[in-house]
Amino acid sequence: MIADIVQAEGAPCPTLVVDSDRLPPGSLASSAELAALRTWLRESGLGRIHKVALYGRSSDAAFDLDYRFVQTLADGADFRAGCGHSLLAATVSAGLPGRVRVRAVTTGDPVVCEPEPGGAYTVRLERAADVSALLPTGRPVDRLCGLPVSIVRYGNPYVFVEAGLLGLSSEEALLAARDDILGRLLRVRTAAARLLGLPAHRALPKIAAVGSYAPGRLSVRAVTVAGWHPSLALTGSTCLAAATVVPGCVPWRLMAGVRGRLTLRTPAGDLQASAAVRAGRLLGVSVHGKRARVLERAVPLPWRIHVTA
Template sequence: MIADVVRAEGAPGPTLVLDQGGLPRGALALRGELTALRRWLEETGRGRIHKIALVGRSPVASYDVDYRFVQCLPEPDGFDFRAGCGHSLLAAVVASGRRGPVRVRAVTTGDPVLCLPRPDGSYTVRLERAVPTAALLPTGRPVQRLCGLPVSLVRYGNPYVFVAARDLGLSSRDALFGAGAEVLARLLAVRAAAARLLGLPAGGALPKVAAVGASLPGRLTARAATVAGWHPGLALTGGLCLAAAREVPGTVPWLLSEGPHRRPWAAGDRERPLRLDTPSGPMLVSAAGSGRRLAHVAVHGKRARVLERSLPLPWRIHVTA
């Protein structure tokens, strides 16, 4: 078994990209194999790899590739098979070497994703799930209280919990980006409470959580937490979900982004851009739709590069197993 190591800009670490055609059916259920693989990564100085992507030709005619994601949790034998990761999806597309637009079926989340290469070498990553904006609220409520804070639970790709930075006592971008362990602990407590509300494991990777602040018109400030601490920037899925949440009346991002003055899309509206300020730099996202229906959401200008090509792995499973 061989793999590529690819890092997308803005990701907490690299992704190990495997060809799923080289694995037997049900191989991912064998956690012992994945645990042994993680141990080998640690022993060979690759312990920073906490994301695994499987990619292969899709059997569905409308897609080019299938993509499946595994998140390594802090426990040595801990894995989450429910989450999606946009940075790892882009890493898988770059590792595949495909040219031109690539239509990806994100098997883990069931989402259709289009990766569009740009002339400057970057990509636009577009999640093309068309839904009414009201359907993005898993509890049916735009705002509710968790751990004493008003929050919004929104599901577009990964489910996210959005908390207003001001409700955490953070009144500026510098205060948000400089927040330490105390604020992180509050966000993780909110995340755990949201997981219980959604029927998800409290120690898993979902839902994600991010603090959001108001900024200039057409801009928001965001900082997210990961399973291991503060995210260095904002997950690609976080940018997608935040752009979607901004279009749902009553949510925290909607209220922070001139909510009462925002209008629904008119027929034929173009993508509505949003610039996000994150600790690692700006992120440009956009959303498009009609009326109160979301058509797609995109993140623009994303890059990834191959760090290691054709890395031989000590995988003990054989395709005849």
């Protein structure tokens, strides 16, 4: 078995991308196989890789690729999360020309990767939904750990906390927030996981602190499984843009009615996202200017990883 190592800009680590059409059915679907893979990555000096993307030709004629994501964790793996950066990594690895329609099997979402001039992509989640359906608790605001927060699900579920209520009164303070703020966010995330009936020690829900310090721009500091995210997950950009059109929730209030293309300021620079809304329905969210590059092609993986009973 061989794999590519692909780095999407803004992702906390590269993705190990595997063409599932070249695997026996069911490979890399068990925790035992993934544990063996993690051990091999560590022993091969690739221990920084915590994301695995499996892709293959789609069985649905409406799509070009089927994509499945696995987030490896210290104590196992999470098969339920989505990762936009890894989806883009799989698309780039596959090398299909032009517009690529991807079925995200893990989350059930349809995603389009559209080439832009200069080698970047617009990544668009095309799941239509009533705006009210984006609130998994049915409320635009819940109170967790003494803080009003908004839990929004569009792709991955995210918990959004207003930065000012964490004592972060400037953009500089938010983007440079330290471990004390990280600890508070992790406690809120754990409470949100319990509220949603999810295991507290897994990857979901995600969480981010959000502030508005300039017109038409949101500043955001997000958390990943290993601590602070260096930028913002592509799924985070998508969900945050979706949250700005949900009346009453934290990002909606911070944007104060501003609509159109949204600038998201992160520690690694600005991102651009836009939500398409009509008659109270979210039609899709696009994240613009996303890039990924192949770091290494055809990395041979040990045979024992893909042998199944």
